[in-house]
Amino acid sequence: MGLITKILILVLTVGTAYVGLKICQPDPVPVVEDEYWGPKSDQGKKEDSSIRPFKIDIPAATLDDLKGRLKRELDSNRLVSPLEGVGFEYGFNSKFLKTVGNHWLSKYDWKVREKLLNKYPHFKTKIGGLDIHFQHVKPKAKNGVAPRPLLLIHGWPGSIVEFQKIIPLLSEPKNSKYNYELVIPSLPGYGFSDPAARRGLSTTEMGNIFKRLMKRLGHEKFYVMGGDWGAMITMDMASVYPGNVIAAQSNMCSSISTGLTHVRYILATLLPTFLMTPEETKVVLPYSKLISDLFRESGYAHIHMTKPDTVGVALTHSPLGLAAYILEKFSTWTDKSWMNREDGGILENFTMDELLDNVMVYWVTGSMTSSQRLYAEAMDPAKKHKLDRVPTEVPFSCQFMPNEIIVQPRFSLVDKLKNIQRYSISPKGGHFGAFEAPEVVAEDAITHFEKF
Numbered sequence: 001m002g003l004i005t006k007i008l009i010l011v012l013t014v015g016t017a018y019v020g021l022k023i024c025q026p027d028p029v030p031v032v033e034d035e036y037w038g039p040k041s042d043q044g045k046k047e048d049s050s051i052r053p054f055k056i057d058i059p060a061a062t063l064d065d066l067k068g069r070l071k072r073e074l075d076s077n078r079l080v081s082p083l084e085g086v087g088f089e090y091g092f093n094s095k096f097l098k099t100v101g102n103h104w105l106s107k108y109d110w111k112v113r114e115k116l117l118n119k120y121p122h123f124k125t126k127i128g129g130l131d132i133h134f135q136h137v138k139p140k141a142k143n144g145v146a147p148r149p150l151l152l153i154h155g156w157p158g159s160i161v162e163f164q165k166i167i168p169l170l171s172e173p174k175n176s177k178y179n180y181e182l183v184i185p186s187l188p189g190y191g192f193s194d195p196a197a198r199r200g201l202s203t204t205e206m207g208n209i210f211k212r213l214m215k216r217l218g219h220e221k222f223y224v225m226g227g228d229w230g231a232m233i234t235m236d237m238a239s240v241y242p243g244n245v246i247a248a249q250s251n252m253c254s255s256i257s258t259g260l261t262h263v264r265y266i267l268a269t270l271l272p273t274f275l276m277t278p279e280e281t282k283v284v285l286p287y288s289k290l291i292s293d294l295f296r297e298s299g300y301a302h303i304h305m306t307k308p309d310t311v312g313v314a315l316t317h318s319p320l321g322l323a324a325y326i327l328e329k330f331s332t333w334t335d336k337s338w339m340n341r342e343d344g345g346i347l348e349n350f351t352m353d354e355l356l357d358n359v360m361v362y363w364v365t366g367s368m369t370s371s372q373r374l375y376a377e378a379m380d381p382a383k384k385h386k387l388d389r390v391p392t393e394v395p396f397s398c399q400f401m402p403n404e405i406i407v408q409p410r411f412s413l414v415d416k417l418k419n420i421q422r423y424s425i426s427p428k429g430g431h432f433g434a435f436e437a438p439e440v441v442a443e444d445a446i447t448h449f450e451k452f
């Protein structure tokens with residue numbers, strides 16, 4: 001072997017080892033400062049830290065305006081007919097959208113729905129220059145033990161509406177020694193929480209705001225659970241505040257670029273008998289299928305990551321457009337096989353009224369544009385905190401619903417989540433777990449939290 005070849009082999013070996021080590025190396029836990037996100041004009045002013053009771057009470061003018069728009073849109077004949085024989089394959093079916101619009105205009109009674117949404121108390125408080133809205137449900141002590149504080153975090157295109165059915169199952173659970181004091185915030189820029197006035201408010205920063213919120217409510221240590229963006233914020237909080245998060249439950253555990261996640265995923269699907277349980281084998285997609293499914297389902301996310309404000313204009317002006325954009329997700333994300341149905345199957349697992357409640361939260365607050373910006377912040381290559389490679393030791397329960405878009409095998413999560421105490425595939429449900437199957441999600445959370 002010539003000297004050149006020897007040197008080449010040496011360089012290659014050292015290089016590969018270096019790259020390998022680099023890929024596997026965890027990043028240190030970053031320090032996340034309390035930041036100010038409000039308008040420049042108010043910066044530096046002393047912040048009012050009071051907690052103010054809040055009630056959802058939408059002015060009649062907003063509701064009249066909505067009815068006027070809905071009526072015009074339904075009467076206008078501007079809805080484009082779907083292709084023959086097509087259900088939801090090209091997106092929300094416009095025939096069914098008429099049904100939704102007619103229900104919204106004539107049967108949906110906001111005053112009744114508003115009362116239901118006000119059943120559990122709401123508050124607002126200023127954090128980092130933003131009014132943060134949250135529901136706070138505080139049951140009495142159970143068997144002499146104070147209720148345990150639990151933060152519930154929603155995602156996109158969700159809202160606090162998703163959690164209304166799970167509230168009593170957690171605040172007054174039947175089969176548990178403990179009960180839970182629930183704090184259910186609207187993400188900044190979503191629903192009744194203020195949007196940031198400047199760039200950079202991503203999941204890590206939202207976690208910082210929620211940690212401050214919990215502290216303001218008297219809780220240094222607490223439990224956290226979430227789905228969708230709420231699951232990302234849950235993971236970020238566990239990574240940055242391991243001393244504050246006692247335990248976490250997520251119905252979308254994910255690891256994106258930690259260590260060898262992708263290699264692990266592929267290995268697991270190639271060697272299922274060794275690296276997956278039979279339950280995982282049934283729902284974890286082969287990598288190529290995962291990529292093609294993601295490609296089909298994630299166009300919206302690419303738009304949000306890059307030009308959220310453009311599509312936001314249309315969605316903030318047209319109620320039918322907004323309903324189609326939001327409710328399409330309740331079809332394929334709940335069950336992919338419903339894509340070829342004219343009604344997208346969305347009424348199989350949700351009522352029209354509760355689906356419209358969620359659309360209303362976006363409509364009356366005009367928050368679709370600001371909600372979409374979270375994708376841009378989270379995917380910004382120049383963002384301040386990147387936590388993909390910051391592992392966490394916080395005990396997790398990863399509860400996957402069988403119809404979730406991405407079910408990551410346990411084997412692919414362990415570089416990021418070092419302490420997965422429970423990993424399960426539920427018997428039923430899709431992406432909106434707490435909304436669709438509240439009793440299934442509550443049971444998992446309670447069983448998990450009981451141990452910590």
Ligand SMILES: *[C@@H]1O[C@H](CO)[C@@H](O)[C@H](O)[C@H]1NC(C)=O
Binds near residue numbers: 429
């Ligand atoms: C959703 O609806 C389908 C069809 O009606 C049903 O089989 C499934 O169990 C439902 N999911 C949940 C979580 O109840």
